[in-house]
Amino acid sequence: MTTTPVTSIVIVLADSGPLTRECVEHALASDVPVNVVVVDNGSTDGIPESLDRAYADDDRVRIVYNRANLGFGPAVNRGVAQSRGARILVLNPDCLVQPDTIRRMAAHMDVHTGIVGAVVCDAEGRPDPASRRRDPLLRRALATKLGRGGDAGIDIDGPIPGGAEEVEIVSGAIILMSRSVFERLRGFDETFFLHCEDMDLCRRARDAGYKVLLAGDVRVLHGKGGSSRHRPVFVSRHKHRSMYLWFRRHDPAARNVFVRMLVWLGIWSHFLLKIPGQLLRKRR
Structure with a gap:
């Protein structure tokens, strides 16, 4: 009988608000084996401590405290180092997964796939255009400003497919990778303190010969809340x-x-x- 690999879910906090509790609850309700590593970047809202108390007897949950805000990428890297799963799911604290989210995302993984993302949606179910993006090259930005078609800009108007679609960038709100790929890429580049680290990771994965896929059949609620x-x-x-x-x-x-x-x-x-x-x- 084939054993389902454990997925380590890494959630980074920085005064991210009460939705974090729901995020962890939903993550633990996954229908595949998971453990959750919550990495706190110096929060003052008391949420990390409340999670520590709530899950003190649950060995699937670990809280890692940083004394200061190290940035998103560095915090993810430290969380992965404290985890044990064969797969890594990087999840924003304002995202709510469903029980089958990880299983359905993992169904699109193979040896040629480096990163799988999902369609992130608002409370009304509207997909966020940032679920799939293209490299923000200067020539594309200029072509968009000049109203030229073809390679210009980012396709945000086309229908999202019902299955997997190869893209250049997926949203960093939810990213699934194998541990082996994460380690080969050496995780997130820690010179990116906040923002664009997902774009950098996707670019480096593609440069290393891996595909970046959007699981168009998987939708995740993204609250767009928290520290920002x-x-x-x-x-x-x-x-x-x-x-x-x-x-x-x-x-x-x-x-x-x-x-x-x-x-x-x-x-x-x-x-x-x-x-x-x-x-x-x-x-x-």
Whole structure:
């Protein structure tokens, strides 16, 4: 009889809010063997401690405390190091999986597949366009601005298939990988503190010869909550930094020094222009 591999579910917290409890409950209700590693990045909301108390007698759950916010990728890497499953599911704390989510995602895995993502949806069931993306290359951004078709932009309007679709990037809200692939890729690149680490991981997986698949038949509720609302400027700063870092690492256009300077200026100008609106929304 074939034994179903254990899946280690890694959830990173940073003042992520009460939905985290539901996230863990849903994860433990999976119809495949799982263990859950919750990695806390210095939260002050008491949620990690409440989970520690609630699951003190459940050996499937482990809470790992970081003294400070190490960033998303570094926290995932530490969580994986503390886990034991043959498969790794990276899950946002505002995502709710169903009992069959992991099993159905795993059905699309084979030796040629490095990463499997799912369709993340809002509370009304509307799919998030970020469930499948293309590399944000400069030439694509310019082509989109100029209204050109073909290779321009990201396909966000086409119907989501009922099965697996090969894509360039899946949403980092939920990612399934084998441990062997995760280790071959050396996990998340820890120079990405927050944002774009999923784009980098998918790119490196493809560069290593693996497919990145979207499981179009698997849908997951994504609350879009948590820490981003509490610290909008902090999150935005790291997002813009990561955007430029991804550009430097993966976009052929970055070989040109003049282009690099223009992109750097554009990214950080965009960051500065967004600050007033972010501060106003935070005060409401």
